[in-house]
Amino acid sequence: MALLEINALSKVYPNGTQALRSVSFTVERGEFLAVIGLSGSGKSTLLRCINRLIEPTSGSIVFDGADVTHIKGDALRRYRQQIGMIFQQFNLIGRYSVLQNVLMGALGSVTTLDSILGRYRPELHTMALRNLEIVGIADKAHVRADSLSGGQQQRVAIARALMQEPKLLLADEPVASLDPATSHGVMRYLGYINRQLGCTIICNLHFLSLVREYASRVIALKYGQIVFEGSPAEITDDWFRHIYGDEAVEVEIR
Ligand SMILES: Nc1ncnc2c1ncn2[C@@H]1O[C@H](COP(=O)(O)OP(=O)(O)OP(=O)(O)O)[C@@H](O)[C@H]1O
């Protein structure tokens, strides 16, 4: 059974914009799937539909064999707990320590009062420190999150997502705010989490050079439709022009 099945998914926003047009694909366990396409092609809409931050207009989402397209309440909460999310802007709480930010990823398994009072079970502390070690940043556990560099903050955000022990990690342009060297640093940790922890990853990316280095498979969106599906190596110059347009020139990030 595939981890995720997207069937004829469409999204029309209330203002009439059709952001996804009958998108279908399957994600197997252990894949590192990159989603590419021009700005506005529907990449973020797709990720937000998958974790049900926005409601698809039609089509279905099947996760781990269960149709999650219309689940609500507790079922939706349980579904979301299996999916970690990482954003371009990290979304840390700057005045909190790195460790506190990571612990917030365990909300769901902690009551609101306990989290306000900073009362976390010792095993969650141990887990948070271990996750900080995974992203190579355990020595920063007790500094304020806003004192870290962008790349370090994104690694904290990854450690926070790992607190859910997610089956699937969704990353929406996780390195778009970072310089090239730092981008590779963050992507390498995502690769490690994918291979060593067996976490399936779907990652929106702008740079094909990163796709080629880290993804096991790619889908390309254009005007909300899938126009390419295959391995990174299969994206020839002709495909590149088809996906990004004739005027596009590939910029490499090394
Ligand atoms: N909340 C919204 N209401 C109306 N239209 C929206 C909304 N969010 C996105 N759109 C539109 O839907 C289309 C797809 O947007 P989306 O953000 O999914 O693209 P994207 O591929 O993630 O782009 P980028 O690379 O710039 O992040 C665009 O035309 C966008 O303007």
Ligand SMILES: [Mg+2]
């Ligand atoms: Mg986007």
